[in-house]
Amino acid sequence: MARPGVETIRRQQLIEATLKVIEQHGFQGATIGKIAGASELSVGIVSHYFGSKQGLLEATMRYLLSSLRHDVQALMAARPNEPRERLMAIVDANFSGVQTNAQSAKTWLAFWTQAMHSPELMRLQRVNERRLLSNLVFYLHQLMPPERALTTAQTIAALIDGFWLRAAMSEGRIEPNEAVALCKTYIDQAIYANNGVH
Amino acid sequence: MARPGVETIRRQQLIEATLKVIEQHGFQGATIGKIAGASELSVGIVSHYFGSKQGLLEATMRYLLSSLRHDVQALMAARPNEPRERLMAIVDANFSGVQTNAQSAKTWLAFWTQAMHSPELMRLQRVNERRLLSNLVFYLHQLMPPERALTTAQTIAALIDGFWLRAAMSEGRIEPNEAVALCKTYIDQAIYANNGVH
DNA sequence: TCTGTTTGAACGAATATTCAATTTATTGAA
DNA sequence: TTCAATAAATTGAATATTCGTTCAAACAGA
Missing domain, CATH: 1.10.10.60 (Homeodomain-like)
Structure with missing residues (x-):
């Protein structure tokens, strides 16, 4: 080896x-x-x-982002290739893995804040944000009219970020299960609302 | 005078x-x-x-929080006393500061991050968070079953925080109108989904 | 003059960076 | 295999910078 x-x-x-x-x-x-x-x-x-210290911090953020990317890919591969399933997998991945660690939300928030005054960290953050959004849009397109897919994707992305923030604030009393459940409830509501009554 | x-x-x-x-x-x-x-x-x-510097920072956060509180009160007073209207007013108020000052989201994020290592800032943050949540729950109770009101309120709160984060990231390219619209769309979807078809 | 206000140089604590010295690993000739 | 020579890795004391706080002195209004 x-x-x-x-x-x-x-x-x-x-x-x-x-x-x-x-x-x-x-x-x-x-x-x-x-x-x-x-x-x-x-x-x-x-x-x-x-x-330098800055170099170490950038490498650390790169590591966090790539961990998240791998979590998403792993969980998606393990689910059926259907749009709704894939969306749920994205949500699960965003609250699992490295993120499971009760304190890691705090670290993410620190990096987000720092990113706003560091072009390189900001760039990394943007790349990640765009990937999440285009992933969501891709699957939502198959479930609702195109003009709704983008706004729904933006809402899901904001929801994920918002629950992260709340998790960071709650100091260990994180309940990722609850956050995941609420995200999923929203997704089902959005699918339902954008297709009328079946 | x-x-x-x-x-x-x-x-x-x-x-x-x-x-x-x-x-x-x-x-x-x-x-x-x-x-x-x-x-x-x-x-x-x-x-x-x-x-000390810490005292100045705490006073500054107090100022931000009380500004937000006054924004909410002012906008609520100007709307009809109906649950849905009040909910919309809360959303508007929570994004009115962004409009006023394109960079203020950055400042909020900085305080959120700092709050996690400062008991006093954390306390202020929690008080504010609880007020938002109980406001939302109060009006949602009048629009849906009680057990749904709390989860819907948590989702709205996360959505507001999430859009603030995205606003902070977007470096001036903020579009608070869009964030407000998406929050309101969610609220209507939630009201609709939790009441069945009228 | 007296009181409250304001200044900013001086001080000390904290910290990122540097680099000469030391330790550890690798190489290759005997 | 052995061992000296060379290279690579690692150390941590010294350095320079930054920053919060202090406080004696200057200032302004009554």
Whole structure:
């Protein structure tokens, strides 16, 4: 088996330490010193592998986004290829995986905030946002008139973000099951409302 | 006319400077120096009137929250006392601030993030959240079965937060009208879906 | 003059970055 | 295999910068 090189291991170590420290101390409290401590490495290592703290933060956000992407793909592949099923899978994925961790919503919110003052983080955020939206529109197109599909997709996306925000606020008392249920209820309502009575 | 005392003027000056600086530089970039510069006062004045930077930030969030509260009250008073009308007024009020100031969503997001590591800001945030929710539930109770009113209220609240987030992300390309329209569409769908076909 | 207001230089704490020194790993000749 | 030479990885003290707070002094209005 091909063991990962030292560089791969160290980068992952530092990214995971970064996530842990942001969870515990927030974005402001996430200093190089604390991250180095949590990873049991030294402060100098960060600039060696990531150039700067900013580089590490960007890599960490990239990691979060790609985790989400993989969650979505995995859950979609496991469901029947029918539009409604796929939509439900998207909702499930957005509240599962890395996101299951009770504190990770806090980390997401920190990155969202930070993204607004960092062009690169903003770019990553936008790419992700667009993917979610076009995924939703694709399946909604098969369930309702085209002009309704876009607005419904925007509403679902906002709903997901909104529940994330509330999860972040609720400090551990997150109930992803409830958020998922409410999102799904909305989707069914939207399908129903945009097709009249069957 | 009763002119406000120096203290009242200075406090307001500093709060408005704080909002402006957070808009421009983010929460992290909002230093005492920049705030003092924006208010055309000196750095020493902050501790004189607010004790510390943290005190100024808390006062600023209090100001934002009370502005929102007044917006809601004013818009509700101007509408007929019917449940659906009142719900629409709540939605309008929650997006009226965005219209006034294209960048204010960014400031809200900064405060939300900060609130998670500051008990006092968190407390203020929760009070506001509860008020919104109980307002919504009160009027929804008159439009649908009680057990549906709570979940619908939670969905509306999440939707409002979600659109705020998207507004914050869109960097000036905000379209509050669209967000308001989508929220209202959802409300009508929810009322319709929870009453069967009339 | 007296009181409340305002200033801003000085200070100390916190922190990202740098880099010379040290440790660890790899190589290849004997 | 052994071992010295070389390269790569890692350390952490030193540095420079940034920022919140303090407070003695200056100022303004009554």
